[in-house]
Amino acid sequence: MRRRQIEFGKTWLVIAGLLAVVALPACVTINIYFPAAAAEKAADKIIDEVWQLKQEQEGAQNPPAAAPTTTTP
C-alpha cells in the first residue's frame, strides 16, 4: 500500500516535470513573437504626428458652430 503511494507520487512528479519542460519555453516564446497589432498602433500614432493628420481631422471635425436655432411657438 505504501509502495503504491510512492509510485503514485512518482507519477505526479513525472507529469509535473513534463509540464514544466513544456510550459516554460512556451512562456519565453510568447514574448519573442512580433506584436503585429501593437506595432501597427505605434506606426499609426507616429505617422499621424509626422504628417500631422490628427490635427487636420480635428480641424475638419469642428466646423464653425451653427447659429442657435430657437423655435418659438
Place this chain on the structure above:
Amino acid sequence: MKKLLLTGLLSMTLMGGVGLLQAAPDLEANTPVITAIKTSMQTRHAQLQSYYGSGAIGLTQDGYIAVKDASAVPLSQRGGLAGLVKDENSDRARLYKEIAAANGHPEWQGEIQSTFAGRWIDKAQAGWFYQKEGAWVKK
C-alpha cells in the same frame, strides 16, 4: 505531497495565464531619440508635401521614399530634393531601428519597417504615388 504538486501545477497555470495577458502590451515608441527623429521628419514633411502631391516623389514598398519623377521639379530644385529624400530615408531607417531597440528586440527592425511601409501607404493622401510590385501607382 500530492497537495503540494497540485498547488505547484495550479500556480504554473496561473503564471502561464499572466504571461498570456502580458503578451499584448503597447510598443515603446516614446524615447527621447524617437521623439527627436519624429520632430525632424515632421519639419521635413512641410517641404516634402508638395513633392508628394506633384508626383515628384512617392512611397516605396519597403517603408522609404524615392524620387519618382525628377522632371516634375525645376532643375534648380532637383539637388535639394535628392538631399531631402536621402535625409528622410536615413531618419526612417533610424526610426525603425530605434523602435526595435527601445523594445529590447533589435531583430524586430525588419518587421517594424514592413508594418510602417503598409501604414504610410494606407495613410497617404489621394493623388500621392506609391510603389506596388515595383510599379508606381497613384492613390
